[in-house]
Amino acid sequence: MIPYGRQDIQQADIDVVLDVLHSDFLTQGPMVPRFEQAVAEKVGARHALAVNSATSALHVACLALGLGEGDWLWTTPVTFVASANCGLYCGAQVDFVDIDPRTYNLCPRALGAKLEQAEQTGRLPKVVVAVHLCGQPCKMEAIHALGQRFGFRIIEDASHAIGGQYQGEYIGSGRYSDITVFSFHPVKIITTAEGGMALTNNDALASRMDLLRSHGVTRDPELMTHEVDGPWYYQQVALGFNYRMTELQAALGVSQLERLDDYVATRNALATRYDEQLAGLPVTTPWQHPDSYSGRHLYVIRLELNQVRVTHRQVFESLREQGIGVNLHYIPVHTQPYYQQLGFRPGDFPEAECYYAQAISLPLYPTMNDTQQDLVIAALRQSLEAS
Structure with a gap:
């Protein structure tokens, strides 16, 4: 059987993972920040936050943008269900915008027409998830212009698209969006076995996603709400999740990123x-x-x-x-x-x-x-x- 997709694991990938297995840290060590920095530098983003799946990245991205009950998330119907489910996880309602018959991506013309109708009924979206199907980016400049006009935030679901470019810049640079999400599933362009990443140029969004991916728990005194008891002290300041990436996954990602x-x-x-x-x-x-x-x-x-x-x-x-x-x-x-x-x-x-x-x-x-x-x-x- 010739599969539709297949990971490429080379000896260099195996060696770097074995190095981590022999190290002091299997989780919450130096390799995850190294992977994050490497991806951020590669695509030209200010912040990159590694998580255990692209679905988790979409979830924390929506939460960081304040999506919740009474809000709407719009996306394309031609995508994996996670692009829509992330809105439901937040208690929001979900709707879709039909595709461009040529690119198969969310159609900016259809989006504009639907936004004009929604403005009349008071049901404008808070977040639009633009999915780069097959790796080809959406017409992000047009979608961004609509976002400026109608006041919605933009997530690029670039699960298929790391290494691609739009208008001469790497996808993930964030010129036309608030947050970009990558997937590192084995059939994707590079893999960490399972894993994902959220990228942003906004310091506050990065801080919020960082908090949410690890239980909403912090040791940063600036984020705590009352006096620190001692050097052992931490506080849960938000309802977060265990969405962290392991050191093994990050090591594989660092190696794969070189290719x-x-x-x-x-x-x-x-x-x-x-x-x-x-x-x-x-x-x-x-x-x-x-x-x-x-x-x-x-x-x-x-x-x-x-x-x-x-x-x-x-x-x-x-x-x-x-x-x-x-x-x-x-x-x-x-x-x-x-x-x-x-x-x-x-x-x-x-x-x-x-x-x-x-x-x-x-x-x-x-x-x-x-x-x-x-x-x-x-x-x-x-x-x-x-x-």
Whole structure:
């Protein structure tokens, strides 16, 4: 089976993790701050806070921005459920904005139209989560301009996008957002096994997220509410969580980060080769915005079903039967049973649903070779030609 994604673990990664195992600290040691500093310097952010998953990063980001009961969070329906669930964790209500049919990201035009309607009803969002699907950044300048006009805060869910760029700057620099979130899951661009990170240029937001990721407990006298009893003293000053990253994970991240640019370059080369080899087949290959340099976490094709005699499901199942580990990213969140119970219905976001009816994620990972890619292409051609 050729998987849709796969981590690349080299001897240097193993060695640095073993060094931590032989050290004095398995958690809350020097490696997590080292990883945070390395990522912040790489992308040009003021602060980086490592946590145990991107979901945790989204949660503490929402809390730091003051999201709570009576508030609204908006995001795209074409994402993993965590991009929406983080709003529900805070007691807020969640809504969606349909996608741009070309980029598959949240559509700024649709966002603007929905904001104008929401302004009339007093239901403007407090937070908008802009998801960089497949690694291609959203049109952040346009979204930021809308945020300035309508007063919402912006989280970039860049779980797919570390190492990519927007308008010549690394994603995570925070020019057009309050907080950016990265994921280090094994199939992502670099991995810490599990893990995530929240980046910001705002000192107060960084301090709040730092507090929330570790139980809301502090030893900083400036954050305490009454007199310090002694050098042993700590206070819980907020309701926080145990979202810390371990030293082992951070060490792996430090090592992987050294290969980040190479990984992204390889992914882009593989994607370009797919573009060339799939030309002429009844599929739509991913369009890339000229302002962007995608992290290329995923390579999603859309089947042109009006040109073939097979169904979406038949093509997907045929590829799996031929040993090609395709996947589908993602089932629109508003169609999930939990969100249906909240009142969403099929037909609410037609562009997202049209995308879902046609999309297939082909294998793409940095150790993929031409022979493996050729097998994927041949299997896809055979699946499309079946009758």
